[in-house]
Amino acid sequence: MFDLLRSVWREPRPPAAAPRVWRDWVLVAVLVPVAVVEGVLTRDLPWRVLSVVVAAGLVPTLLWRRSRPLLMVAVAFGVCQLSALVVDAEFPSQNVLVYLALLPYALFRWGSGREAVLGAAIMLGKVGLSGALGYLHPSDVLGGLVILCAAMALGAAFRYRSRARARELDQVKLLERERLARDLHDTVAHHVSAMAIRAQAGIATAAADPDAALDALKVIDAEAARTLDEMRGMVRILRTEEPAQLSPGPRVADVERLASQGPPSVDVQVVGDTDTLPSPVGAAVFRLAQEAVTNARRHARHATRIEVRVIVDDEHVRVRVSDDGNPRPAGSHGYGLVGMTERAGLLGGTCEAGPDPGRGWTVSAVLPK
Incomplete structure (x- = not known):
């Protein structure tokens, strides 16, 4: 219990809301004349002038109920209690004073934990003191407590509902960031790796075979153009102020x-009917194969062949990428394998990678249709 109270006491304020909006000014403009009219027209209202002054004078507290909730609660309930002590009786309230219920709501909606605790003590203390002094009938005390507790509970409910929604939005943003990170890694890393390999080949053959070096430069130029096009497409998607011209996502057929x-050399073989696969599955198959081929080119030492096999059956899509290179040295695998595992897991599938007996490396993934 002590830990709970301590956590409530340390509860910070939620993200700041607008101190006041146009609806607040409308509310004040309506309530002030209503308080005056009600005070004038109500028959046999004792302490009429004081009652009207208090009812109308406390309306402006609504303007600061979000930015200064504890102060407004202290002012409103303190004035009401002081007025009751002055007249030595329960202060003659007008029906318009029901607007004071907005203050405990705002206190628990926008105040910090310690402000909520102190404000609740002020409000409950005011009602309890009026009951103890005989200003309120026990039934009125109970009714007042019910109203206060309902207003505070409603404010706390909206507060934590807003917080839960903020957490959901943060989770969605995190998932989207992870998706973008995977896409950037799978696309840009693939093309950059191809450019690096071609550049190395061009450097090695430039002296003996200038034509081979020229061919390598042409491949690098084409890969660079593809990389820029895909980067521009992603930037257009992220820039919400501009409508993005989206192109169809990759499909299983693009694995070829x-x-x-x-x-x-990379040998690709696709078996089965790929036209009926859902778009997310087709895109995942292509990205998994693309990343596996990129990893093989970058890390498989002395590899001469990479095999890509995609098999589509009635229930699953199986992707297998293997190379005949020497086993990789132990160490960090970067984000490629992590991204492939996450991509397969999001679709309810699995992805495994590891060395083959003796020589080579194989990536195997199974995705449900």
Whole structure:
């Protein structure tokens, strides 16, 4: 219990809201004349002038109920209690004073934990003191406590509902950031790796075969153009002020684009009907194969061949990418394998990677259709 009270006491204020909005000014403009009219027209209202002054004078506290909730509660309930002590009886209230219920609501909605505790003590103490002095009938005391508790509970409920929604939005943003990170890694890293490999090949053959170096430069130029196009597409998606011209996402059929003559050569084989696969599954298959091929090119030492096999059956899509390179040295695998595992897991599938017996490395993924 002590830990609970301490956590409530240390509760910070929620993100700041607008100190006041146009509705607050409208509310004040309506309540002030209503308080005056009610005070004038109510028959047999004792202490009429004082009652009207208090009812109308406390209306402006609504303007600061979000930015200064504890102060406004102390002012409103303190004035009411002081007025009761002056007249030595329960202060003759007008129906318009029901607006004071907005103050405990605002206190628990916008105040800090210690402000809520202190404000609740002030409000409950005012009602309890009026009952103890005989200004209120026990039934009125109970009714007042019910109203106060209901207003405070409503404010706390909206407060934590807003916080839960903020957490949901943060979670969505985090998932979107992870998705963008995977897409950036899978696309940009693939093209950059291809450019790096071609550049190394061009440097190695430039002296003996200038034409081969020229071919490598052409490949690098094409890969750079593709990288810039994909980066521009992602930037257009992120810039909400501009409508993005979205192109269709990758499909299983696009896996065949990964085939090349090397080095090392990439052999691609797709088996089964790929036209009926859902778009998310098709895109995941392509990204998994693309990342696995990129990893093989970057890390498989002395590899001469990379095999990509995609098999579509009635229930699953199986992706297998293997190379014949030497086993990789132990160490960090970067984000590629992590991204592939996350991508497969989001679709209810699995992805595993590891060395083959003796030589080579294999990535295997199974995705449900």
